[in-house]
Amino acid sequence: MTAPSDMPGLPMTRPASCPVDPPEDYAKFRGAELMKVRCPVGMDAWLVTRYADVRAVLSDRTMSSRGASSLHVNPYAGPDEEVHPGSVIQLDGERHSRLRKMVLAEFTVRRVKAMREYVRELVGRHLDAMLARPGTADLVQDFALPIPSLVICELLGVPHADRERFQRQSVALVSTDRTAEQSRQARDELSGYLAGLFTDKQRDPQDDVFSRMITRGEATGDPLTMEELVILGLSLLVAGHETTANMIALSVLVLLEHPEQRDVVLRTPDRAVEELLRYLSVVQFGVLRYATEDVAVGEHTVKAGDWLVAALNSANRDEEAFPGADELDFHRESPRPHLAFGFGAHQCLGQQLARVELQETLTQLFSRVPSLRLAVSPEELEFKHNTLVYGVRQLPITWSR
Numbered sequence: 459m460t461a462p463s464d465m466p467g468l469p470m471t472r473p474a475s476c477p478v479d480p481p482e483d484y485a486k487f488r489g490a491e492l493m494k495v496r497c498p499v500g501m502d503a504w505l506v507t508r509y510a511d512v513r514a515v516l517s518d519r520t521m522s523s524r525g526a527s528s529l530h531v532n533p534y535a536g537p538d539e540e541v542h543p544g545s546v547i548q549l550d551g552e553r554h555s556r557l558r559k560m561v562l563a564e565f566t567v568r569r570v571k572a573m574r575e576y577v578r579e580l581v582g583r584h585l586d587a588m589l590a591r592p593g594t595a596d597l598v599q600d601f602a603l604p605i606p607s608l609v610i611c612e613l614l615g616v617p618h619a620d621r622e623r624f625q626r627q628s629v630a631l632v633s634t635d636r637t638a639e640q641s642r643q644a645r646d647e648l649s650g651y652l653a654g655l656f657t658d659k660q661r662d663p664q665d666d667v668f669s670r671m672i673t674r675g676e677a678t679g680d681p682l683t684m685e686e687l688v689i690l691g692l693s694l695l696v697a698g699h700e701t702t703a704n705m706i707a708l709s710v711l712v713l714l715e716h717p718e719q720r721d722v723v724l725r726t727p728d729r730a731v732e733e734l735l736r737y738l739s740v741v742q743f744g745v746l747r748y749a750t751e752d753v754a755v756g757e758h759t760v761k762a763g764d765w766l767v768a769a770l771n772s773a774n775r776d777e778e779a780f781p782g783a784d785e786l787d788f789h790r791e792s793p794r795p796h797l798a799f800g801f802g803a804h805q806c807l808g809q810q811l812a813r814v815e816l817q818e819t820l821t822q823l824f825s826r827v828p829s830l831r832l833a834v835s836p837e838e839l840e841f842k843h844n845t846l847v848y849g850v851r852q853l854p855i856t857w858s859r
């Protein structure tokens with residue numbers, strides 16, 4: 459076990475030669491004993507780096523999600539903070555499965571298929587607007603951020619007239635360069651807006667996800683309270699916005715640097731997106747768990763009361779699970795399931811929708827704009843090293859007419 463004075467801290471440095479690779483030290487840790495690390499907010503946690511151990515931790519019912527997924531990175535939260543009803547990602551046991559079941563009913567294959575039409579049209583419209591400009595754009599602001607935000611507006615049933623304001627507030631909510639006061643203000647404004655929206659839906663249900671959840675809850679005698687509805691709405695926004703936006707921008711960057719791979723994306727977008735999810739694993743600080751009992755992780759015993767970080771980006775580069783793990787390889791033979799969406803009881807609820815958004819954005823972008831290229835040299839790009847979700851701050855692009 460490592461002595462506290464030697465304790466390494468998160469985030470660890472990524473290799474300058476390939477800024478989308480995880481920290482080089484992770485490979486060393488996978489071959490060694492379990493290691494305690496100091497998290498960005500100062501708390502200590504066991505860093506779980508091997509594919510098999512991460513899966514075991516995330517499927518262990520004695521592990522609590524009460525700090526998930528960002529307590530170790532969020533300077534405005536404390537370890538003893540109460541878990542709000544409606545915060546699906548942080549609830550455990552029965553309270554979690556009740557809420558998860560209600561949301562899952564809205565993410566069925568049929569519903570996500572219906573959302574694809576909407577996403578396709580939305581992506582097409584944003585591309586039209588971007589291409590109508592004189593030959594340069596910031597792919598992050600002009601494309602990657604608005605698409606997932608508008609998809610969530612559609613899920614929540616935000617009326618079109620309110621979408622611009624809603625988008626401005628959600629960018630403020632998920633933005634990482636705001637003060638505590640600005641984040642609280644954005645949260646209060648959005649909560650107030652959602653409470654009004656859901657009250658209208660209780661009175662006059664429409665054909666949207668939240669109206670259906672309200673109606674179904676009332677019909678089964680287990681209605682969601684307004685507090686649950688509002689926090690659930692905010693959770694979808696936080697969980698689905700930055701993650702998808704950063705995945706879109708980083709995937710485009712990687713494909714600009716591997717132009718020979720673009721054909722595979724166009725021919726088999728589903729296969730390419732899976733490999734991009736594994737390779738990029740944007741939830742860079744992993745997901746946090748709290749041990750409620752003593753538990754063995756690999757050869758080590760973690761004590762009740764300890765925190766653990768399941769390092770998804772390390773697990774997805776584990777050679778034991780993915781031979782040649784550091785290569786972006788769209789032709790892997792029967793690859794094992796990657797862990798970019800987590801694993802076990804809290805595995806991402808929006809994963810099918812995220813896949814659709816990635817497939818539609820990448821195929822439309824590269825088929826309509828084959829001349830797409832970076833407008834700056836790769837060394838000038840700035841990456842988000844301290845945020846829960848990894849990404850690139852701006853992605854200046856250009857194309858030929």
Ligand code: HEM
Nearest residue numbers: 526527546547697698701702745799800804806807808812
């Ligand atoms: C590429 C995009 C995305 C990535 C990489 C991602 C990643 C993740 C991960 C790693 C978890 C597990 C957290 C944990 O175990 O503590 C998670 C959970 C979750 N995600 Fe996503 N996500 C993405 C997109 C979305 C979208 C589009 C939505 C919805 C609109 C969404 C909604 C959720 C929710 C509600 C949970 C909590 C599930 C639960 O606790 O039962 N995510 N996501």
